Amino acid sequence: MQKKVGLIVNPVAGMGGSVGLKGTDGNQMYEKALELGAEPVTPDRTKELLAYIRHIDDLQFFVAPKEMGEDFIKLLEVPYEVVGDIGGETSASDTTKIASQMIDRGIELLIFIGGDGTARDIYDTIDAKVPVVAVPSGVKMFSSVFATNPRTAAKLVDAFVEGTDVTEEEVLDIDEDAFREDTLASRLYGYLLVPEVKQYIQHGKTASQVGKSSRRAKEEIAAYVIEEMDPKTLYLLGPGTTLKAITDELGLPKTLLGIDAVYGKSLVGQDLNEEDILRLFEEYEKRSIIITPIGGNGFIFGRGSKQFTPKVIKMVGKENVLVVSTEQKIRSLDCLRVDTGDYELDEHLSGYLEVTVDYKRKIVFKVKC
Helix, strand or coil: CCEEEEEEECCCCCCCCCCCCCCCCCCCHHHHHHHCCCCCCHHHHHHHHHHCCCCHHHEEEEEECHHHEHHHHCCCCCCEEECCCCCCCCCHHHHHHHHHHHHHCCCCEEEEEECHHHHHHHHHHHCCCCCEEEEECCCCCCCCCEECCHHHHHHHHHHHHCCCCEEEEEEEEECHHHHHCCCCCEEEEEEEEEECCHHHECCCCCCCCCCHHHHHHHHHHHHHHHHHCCCCCEEEECCCHHHHHHHHHHCCCCCCCCCEEEECCEEEECCCCHHHHHHHHCCCCCEEEEECCCCCCCEEECCCCCCCCHHHHHHHCHHHEEEECCHHHHHCCCCEEECCCCHHHHHHHCEEEEEEEECCEEEEEEEEC
């Protein structure tokens, strides 16, 4: 007997990432993203999800209209029913309204494609009535409700069909206005049920360590990185307090939650988006990315630093990616993760990378996609 499954796509999720907006929630942010040349992210993520569900013939889909689901499911030879209606521009109210209508139709699982804001909208509507599979397509996605990528989301759908248990995972409330102002303010918003297959679900973000030993460790990492810097290389510094320790040591400002550029130990770009980075690449031939994993889930690319697009990463090269982390943080992770939106690139980045954890000390750590 077929399982009744809902599908809701947030068509604007993730569009602020490459252009440096750190999200599309809030007034006029979608319009601003379009003005800056942002392109939709969710269509490719949705198509990838649907292509890798093995038990798709065992599903009866209830989908949101048009670009919120219908446009993708109609390309497949599977039964589906369109639920609700939408106007010219979609909004959070469309998500909540349609999710509620899907619950009334008796869905047993809800798949949604979006970011933390979409997760909060879904929680507001369904709470724990049915389990969800959350496909990461936003900018930050710090909530632990999300699959690690669209392909593992497909595996979660298959696991649900096969009868796996469900478990509660966190939905976080991220203040996007504060995030754009370089402050990460979050609180627990609630819990959603997800299929209980831990290896396919990302861990939630944990807070940075701020104790004396942690500060000292970051200072030691910074001293070593600066000592090893090539004066003829452009360094792109990702977000985080570990990277800020480097600019502090250089006496330079740092966008705590953004991307900055250093050349010859001088600041040559601040709070950069993809276009800004590519413009710098026209001037600087030798390039390097310095990045630190997100505490808790281990992502180095694909969460919170979407300005590092596949194009940017390819032009830098895997061999020029420097990962730095305190040993306390790295030892709390089972692996490093990547989810760039380009699966071939993710596979290329997978394997093993050296991680600088102290002055003149590195460890080799596994990277998964």
